Amino acid sequence: MAKTLIYYSVxxxxxxxxxxxxxxxxxYxxxxPFFHGVDQPASSNPKEIYRELRRDVESEDEHSAKIRQNVSGIRRGAKFKHDNHLISSTQFEEIKALVNRSWQRRIFSDFTPFIYVIPHSIDIEAILKxxxxxxxxxxxxxxxxIRELPRALFDVINVDY
Known part of the structure; x- marks a missing residue:
């Protein structure tokens, strides 16, 4: 496992x-371990992911692949949690409704990118795969x-437009 001080996610x-x-x-x-690693391809480079999402939100790009990916990922995650009895049917329906509202009404601000800054720790080592x-x-x-990252173990950078 790579030794680093900070991990980044978007x-x-x-x-x-x-x-x-x-x-x-x-x-999830x-x-x-790099915000912008030179050998890191764009699809796994936090800086590039952030830039693409931000650009698509700012331009209200209705064909944004990154926003579609996010919608799909949220839906898959909710289905997984529901199927494994981690959330109720009511919660599952609420999540689907939230995602559908944001996507169908094109509420682009809901897709504003957040940068997760995850300091290295023994707790992170235990859950980092x-x-x-x-x-x-x-x-x-x-x-x-990291499949289950507790909120207490990371910080969020929200760069307002």
């Missing part, structure tokens, strides 16, 4: 708020998953 305001409200302030993240080669963006990329 998520949307909508995903953050759903995790806070429905998932007991526990977040893909992260990297390297991403396997078949799921990585590139052989060169350095990627990790």
């Amino acid at each position: 998520n949307t305001k909508l995903a953050y708020e759903i995790n806070e409200k429905y998932y007991n302030k526990t977040h 993240v893909w992260c990297s 390297p991403v396997g080669l078949k799921d990585k963006a590139s052989v060169r990329s350095v990627e990790y998953q």
